[in-house]
Amino acid sequence: MKKSMGAKTVLCPTPVLIVGTYDKAGKPNVMTCAWGGICCSKPPCVAVSLRKATYSYDNIVDRQAFTVSIPSEKYAKQADHFGIVSGRDEDKFAATGLTPVRSDLVDAPYVGEFPLILECKLLHTIELGLHTQFIGEIMDVKADEAVLDQDGSPDIEKVRPMIYATGNRTYHGIGSMQGKAFEIGREL
């Protein structure tokens, strides 16, 4: 028997996405977003949902671009910091000692130390209520060579991304491999 929790945003896993933008003055900003993910394969698109009150909201509207940087678990404190403080009040790159890198494809910065980044042009803006969903076309994915597998793809066990647990309000790392997709289910 299942217990009703009410109408809530409980889902697991949700990602830890660091959204990078420039403000009007050209100051780089980053914020942490768990409400997002890939939403289309062709064109390749990623969605991030932000509240209008965030500093990043206006930046995306003005610049029509954003990046998504994936922090590895060793940057858990920095990733959490990006979700606590507003870019209105602080230069978050300076505060954390991380490096803003200007994308050569879109008008937005990414976090140089994070192993995997997506550079996105704003394609759709969907008003949903408290959150606005920004859908960006992924113009390029860039990864540190150190996190690539032998086929040149990012290896999740080397990227070591985090999961945000909505119920617990905790960050978790990646666990053990449970099987190959499009393969283990053929046995049934």
Added chain:
Amino acid sequence: MKKSMGAKTVLCPTPVLIVGTYDKAGKPNVMTCAWGGICCSKPPCVAVSLRKATYSYDNIVDRQAFTVSIPSEKYAKQADHFGIVSGRDEDKFAATGLTPVRSDLVDAPYVGEFPLILECKLLHTIELGLHTQFIGEIMDVKADEAVLDQDGSPDIEKVRPMIYATGNRTYHGIGSMQGKAFEIGREL
């Protein structure tokens, strides 16, 4: 120095969401979806992106409803199977021995054995290209009592959801806790 991978749907982590629907005849169906996640807090909404070619696509359009069931890692084979076979060709519940349970709130079934489920009414349909994004309002979240923590919230370490690794094309479990959100970042 980062290496360019091209414009691709590479992101980690992505979730393993099992989307439940009824077809015209009332047959329950499920499919596996990694392109999705929470997209708004008020109203609480979850997005799932499906190709038009899927059997579930017409089901959602017809019934204006779907569920999201979260498989724990012990159901990795069943979850993978749901993503390999089409509901046109097979009764996936019968094939896997899992139980379709009719939602009492929306016109869709969920997987009885899976520990966490979301019941959704279709709110928005966004055409993106190869994928259509269905945004559902979460009418209720239901969880097995066995996966709740002492505060009555789903505990991710008891739910034991899976992650789909887009680069590796593998499923992974949940790793160790890296810290409390909105807390560990205050130290910086």
